[in-house]
Amino acid sequence: MAYAEETSALVQRLSELSTDLTAAERENLKFLLSMAAGGVLSGHAQKIPEPLRRSALGTTQRTLPKLLAGAREKFPTGIVYYGLAPFLSDADLSALDEESRAFRPAAERFMDHYVASGAPTARDISLSPMVLSFLTENVGEIAPTRRANYLYYDEPGLGIDPHVDKDEFSLNILTMLEHRAGSGQRSELILHPPGQDAIHLHLKAGESLIFFADSVTHQRTRTTADEAIRLVSFGYRTLGGTHE
Ligand SMILES: [Fe+2]
Structure with missing residues (x-):
């Protein structure tokens, strides 16, 4: 399965979705994504196969800056x-x-x-x-x-x-x-x-x-x-x- 392609597609879909959300809904989505990223990085997802884990982490990490306005894209490391x-x-x-x-x-x-x-x-x-x-x-x-x-x-x-x-x-x-x-x-x-x-x-x-x-x-x-x-x-x- 091409996880990299799926990750890119999902980042795109989530970014599009976020434009239709209210500020409160966008905060919730951001919170969910950040919890997911933290969970994967903290090792709470050891049972999930490595490629899928990497893909999930990539999706959350790449979507977060897109949900937030401003100059973030100018600073790829944050x-x-x-x-x-x-x-x-x-x-x-x-x-x-x-x-x-x-x-x-x-x-x-x-x-x-x-x-x-x-x-x-x-x-x-x-x-x-x-x-x-x-x-x-x-x-x-x-x-x-x-x-x-x-x-x-x-x-x-x-x-x-x-x-x-x-x-x-x-x-x-x-x-x-x-x-x-x-x-x-x-x-x-x-x-x-x-x-x-x-x-x-x-x-x-x-x-x-x-x-x-x-x-x-x-x-x-x-x-x-x-x-x-x-x-x-x-x-x-x-x-x-x-x-x-
Ligand atoms: Fe902090």
Whole structure:
């Protein structure tokens, strides 16, 4: 059976279907596809023959960006920027670092990591003109969601399984504040762009990743003993138009 051809046809049919859906229905379809992609990647589909599994994964991963408007097609890996961010000053980074430490006691467990929200400095920096103009120049019109979370992976075995994010973090700036190595293999961020090898990222303190978290499946591998990771995550929505 020609799975590759069937995958292409199905991606096309699903994309066409999505144009007839309401926004809420499209969200549901997106959610189903992202759950399916996460399930296949997490190894919950071991009994399904490999070619069919690959085809199912390809269909979900290739359909997701098509359901979402904006500049996604310009970034086939989902990555918009990776490195030391020109839009964050040293003062911004140290203010975020300090606030992240202060908010650790307020962080709540979410799945297999800890999250602190409502921090004022993080929110202000996520709305700063430097950050917003960088995003607009690179991906076109965006809307900040005013969501800025501190993330903590600072106990052994913390991490997050393959998933795509919800609307509030469609476009995500993820900045590493601290990664203290443990005794075992370092936890890493892995992106799974469709039809390509997985991308393994080791963000260093002060480095940022900007990516389309709503359309590229991603995960963080588990922390080992003594390892501690602190990140800050800013959320944005894209508004459809690209900046050509
Ligand atoms: Fe995520």
